[in-house]
Amino acid sequence: MAMHPPAPQQLSELVDAWARTAQNVLDLASTCSDADFALPTTCEGWSVKDHIAHVAGLEASLDGHVDPDVDVPDYPWLRHKMGRFMEQAVEVRRSWSGAEVVAELQRVIPRRLETLRDPSLTDETPLTGPFGQRPARALVTNRTMDVWCHEQDLRDALGRPGDLDSPAAAVFLQAVLGALPRQAVEAGLPVGTAVIVESTGPLQAREGVRIVPGTADDAPVAEPRFSGSADEAHDSSHEQVTTIRLSTEALARAGAGRVSVDDLHYTVEGDEDVARRLLAALAVTP
Incomplete structure (x- = not known):
């Protein structure tokens, strides 16, 4: 990460x-x-x-x-x-x-x-x-x-x-981005999908995840895919890459489950539906 x-x-x-x-x-x-x-x-x-x-x-x-x-x-x-x-x-x-x-x-x-x-x-x-x-x-x-x-x-x-570039902010965003594999599965993203989530600031962070087939008849699983580089994302022709960019504040509010996707300010390169589904499943708080 x-x-x-x-x-x-x-x-x-x-x-x-x-x-x-x-x-x-x-x-x-x-x-x-x-x-x-x-x-x-x-x-x-x-x-x-x-x-x-x-x-x-x-x-x-x-x-x-x-x-x-x-x-x-x-x-x-x-x-x-x-x-x-x-x-x-x-x-x-x-x-x-x-x-x-x-x-x-x-x-x-x-x-x-x-x-x-x-x-x-x-x-x-x-x-x-x-x-x-x-x-x-x-x-x-x-x-x-x-x-x-x-x-x-x-x-x-x-x-x-305020306090959006503090050590505590970094602890919170680390938890949100670290949970991306679980969140991507909960969002029901299809196999072959790759997603990058990027906090544009003031705290800058980036993480990626991809959906891969499960073993035998198991449901698809998600795994950390790359550190966030778009070049890394394109090393498989079967992956459909979607990049979501949002501010630290917006990412934190989504990660806290405090704001709906309709009220969230973000930009997308790729599949808008994939982005909305992941953002809707982003919360790490109860």
């Missing part, structure tokens, strides 16, 4: 990426008025305050805090068990003021950093995650992706774009 600037690789760099995006969420939240807290977002059912509550509540739980039990109503945006689980912390805090939610996040970030910057941590050190213990590297990567995604939700709702 070609990416510039590259995603962080060391655990300490991943922790720094988490710290930066968490601080950005806190900085945005600290400037919100009551009217800002109530603004709707592209995450169905959640206001600006709800996103802050989600980040604060989840990080607090990882720090050992236990929320009181609450009954979560059957909201129309809850479509699976994970969504209902994530809603619990938000539901607990719906009666809180925006200032109270911000204060919790302000308290919990230093405590989480104290844990995550423990010099004895290794990539494989088990840490408490939302669904049980996970290796430190996997957990910090997941938390960086999640917090940065919600940072972008806040920026979108508040009209304050």
Whole structure:
């Protein structure tokens, strides 16, 4: 995968990426008025305050805090068990003021950093995650992706774009582009199809995938095809190459499942239907 600037690789760099995006969420939240807290977002059912509550509540739980039990109503945006689980912390805090939610996040970030910057941590050190213990590297990567995604939700709702070329942005886009083989299969792309997805900036990234026959009677499978060079894409006369270009912001919003293909700004060289089908299956978030 070609990416510039590259995603962080060391655990300490991943922790720094988490710290930066968490601080950005806190900085945005600290400037919100009551009217800002109530603004709707592209995450169905959640206001600006709800996103802050989600980040604060989840990080607090990882720090050992236990929320009181609450009954979560059957909201129309809850479509699976994970969504209902994530809603619990938000539901607990719906009666809180925006200032109270911000204060919790302000308290919990230093405590989480104290844990995550423990010099004895290794990539494989088990840490408490939302669904049980996970290796430190996997957990910090997941938390960086999640917090940065919600940072972008806040920026979108508040009209304050930014942080699109940060280490956390690179972590998120690396996950989106790394999932292209799975997404291409989910999109039902035909055998012989090759696709390049390119982030044009401010974070520049490129990845390719191709659809190949499965073994025996198995369904077609997808595999990483090339680093993104169009010359590499044409080394097989059986491949139909489609190139999709979109900004970092557009790719991230599609990867977060926050925008429909009809509302997404992108350009295509090749098969428009292939592009639309892949973009519709691009989300890596639940």
